[in-house]
Amino acid sequence: MSTPHKTDVVIIGAGPVGLFAVFQCGMLGFRCHVVDSLGEVGGQCVALYPEKPIYDIPGYPTIDAADLIVKLEQQAAPFAPVFHLGEEATGLKRLPDGGWRLTTSAGTVIEAGAVIIAAGAGAFGPNRPPIPGIEVYEGRSVHYMVKRREDFRGKRVVIAGGGDSAVDWALSLSDIAKVMVVHRRPKFRAAFENVCRLEQLHAEGVLELVVPYQLQGLEGADGQLTAVNVATLEGTVRRLEADALLAFFGLSTDLGPIAQWHLELERNHLVVDPASMATSQPGIFAIGDVNAYPGKLKLILTGFAEAALAAHAIHPILRPDTALHFEYSTTRGVPGGAPGGVPA
Template sequence: MADKQEIYDVTIIGGGPVGLFTAFYCGLRELKTKVVEFLPKPGGKVSMFFPEKIIRDIGGIPGIAGAQLIEQLKEQAATFDPDFVFNQRITGFKRLDDGTIELTAATGETHYTRTVILACGMGTLEVNELNHHDASAYAGKNLRYTAEKLAEFQGKHVVISGGGDSAVDWANELEPLAASVTILHRREEFGGLESAVTKMKQSSVRVLAPYSLQHISGNGDIIESITAVHTETGAQEVIEIDELIINHGFTIDLGPIKEWGLDTEDGRIKADRHMRTNLPGVFVAGDAASYESKLKLIAGGFTEGPTAVNSAKAYLDPHAEKMAMYSTHHKKLVVQ
């Protein structure tokens, strides 16, 4: 029951970069805030896919590694001590008689809140694992689904299976430090920036396309070789490896949130210019949001988050100021 648990002013679903900054801004507006995240750590797609990549399109920050940006966002969010809950996927939404919203996680836990900000990207992220009977035996050893720590590949013979932008980026990043990098892709065309694909093709990266990964062979502890097969001729090649990186895409899904009665388009939640959804008291920010001229960048979410918070504040208190004061004027933030 709601009266037995704390009721928050705002519950942010998603602890990605936008959820973290939104939590900070909730603090500026003196809103009691909780962030619920499905993954065991914050950072969303940044932590999952490009922690070591340098992000260069956030105003005032000429370049920052993804992981460092998340560290700084965590520090900023902590200014006002929001509560964080990890390892919970929010699935259920119910409005109680007194207007309080009850959110339920897949694990069965409940959260009570007056408003919700959906900063859930396009949903929970799960990598598409290698479809091979031995894959689980080697996962986390020398079969990986991301190239999180580049230094671990120093001097190694690396095979990357996949042709998306992350696969191309990893090939380029690993090429200077690995003993060899081979990328195999079932189509001739690669995803990602043209300049990145050109750079990869002009480097020492060995490009096998159109090839697919047919077999992995190992000693039970590590994979020792893989078999690649030409998708048209059937020609096979056995390649000895130290590391295998699989980049076969990921599944991203709003899941049961789609059943809440929200207006959606292309897997995102429709927002008006106040970041309101069609459900009263439910707002949206970041990759989750859909509206005309939506900027699908972290910087876009850093505006939408505060707008959603201001809308939540107005929903809770129609007499409140429409916007926060400047952070430079905030009593907790002013350096004496």
């Protein structure tokens, strides 16, 4: 076994909620190590939709997902977190002193007094449509996420799906590309305002709604699409000339080794006490989309609040002889800054 890193808190997951947990822990004087299976921080915000605007972050009427991660990195930076990226958390063992020893797929060993699991939905990947030969086109003209909106400028784009991702990207790309939205029924499972706007753009001829149709097959060569074939349940077939297919059928998720850590689960989520985010194992907390409790809302801002609750619940574990006097950040400031948050 390699020489263990010793820290106060180990955070599993470097998405937005995990990054904010670094800040919350840092404000209470805790050092953090952060483990993530992805090769960069940001979680799904960076891996799946870096250019997608987010509208419900307080103080930002709109902010791209990638920009939000940059801001959260800057916010956490004064507390010098240590990142272990491209490493999956594989093992977790209780230590005699009540702390925990975490091991990773790279052989890294981290010993900490508390663990915060901010793993989102766990390891994730796209649900691929069952189309023969689709693998040939993946990464070139068939995509399951959009990293750069400009990549689709001037192209004929077929978007398949009926949820928020499909509707959001149809709206976003409609002014730079020819967009055709394929869905198996006329009703979409997306925000009401966005569906209304989608239907309005269809009525104005800005984009086309191809409903009720389903994907049937692809045409092209050397990984480049030339057409997408779609069909109704009755067998009526249409050929849509296309340069790219964006397929949004959700994600398949897997908690991976976390599911074997003897934590109470409910529908593949970690059950927590909503007052503290504590799991069924002492010293282990879960925040963000990975947890479950009555009234849970899967929002980034909910995860931010959960990070604060978890950090404060950890304090009596790590500092049992020190009373925690709650202070607002406006009066306490952050490292390198004067009280009130104004740089010294």
